[in-house]
Amino acid sequence: MCQCTNDAEPKTKEGLELEKVFAQYVGKKGALIPVLQKAQAIYGYLPVEVLKEISRNLQIPVSKIYGVCTFYAQFHLKPRGRNIIRVCLGTACHVRGGAKIAEAISKAVGIKDGETTEDLRYTFESVACLGCCGLAPVMMVNDETHGRLTPDMVAGLLDQYK
Ligand code: FES
Numbered sequence: 001m002c003q004c005t006n007d008a009e010p011k012t013k014e015g016l017e018l019e020k021v022f023a024q025y026v027g028k029k030g031a032l033i034p035v036l037q038k039a040q041a042i043y044g045y046l047p048v049e050v051l052k053e054i055s056r057n058l059q060i061p062v063s064k065i066y067g068v069c070t071f072y073a074q075f076h077l078k079p080r081g082r083n084i085i086r087v088c089l090g091t092a093c094h095v096r097g098g099a100k101i102a103e104a105i106s107k108a109v110g111i112k113d114g115e116t117t118e119d120l121r122y123t124f125e126s127v128a129c130l131g132c133c134g135l136a137p138v139m140m141v142n143d144e145t146h147g148r149l150t151p152d153m154v155a156g157l158l159d160q161y162k
Pocket of ligand 1: 093
């Protein structure tokens with residue numbers, strides 16, 4: 001087994017992209033949020049190693065970065081599914097059976113609100129309004145809206161997203 005002490009790992013494609021982000025933002029005021037957004041766009045979420053890398057480059061303690069990530073709902077510290085299911089539990093959807101739609105989603109994909117399937121096929125989240133209350137009850141999968149749903153429509157719709 002190789003006993004050499006050179007621990008510099010070859011950069012991944014993502015690592016190289018992240019370096020470009022640092023080149024653009026290091027030393028600039030207010031860099032943290034845009035760097036986190038770009039890092040998340042590169043990796044799909046914010047792994048702890050990436051938070052440490054950001055900490056080193058921006059000279060901001062990991063604890064502070066972690067605090068920012070947990071404060072803003074846009075940041076994700078765990079891997080996300082290829083398909084993001086958002087069910088609306090806002091007032092209009094609630095009175096038209098949004099909770100039953102949420103139940104049907106949970107049953108169809110086998111996870112609860114806020115979870116991701118092990119095969120990373122789906123992430124399931126509930127939201128307060130999707131901005132199309134006239135179509136209540138509504139769910140979105142990625143950027144596609146499915147309105148006027150009934151619970152028995154849900155499994156078939158979700159199956160189309162691989
Ligand atoms: S309340 Fe559901 S889309 Fe607005």
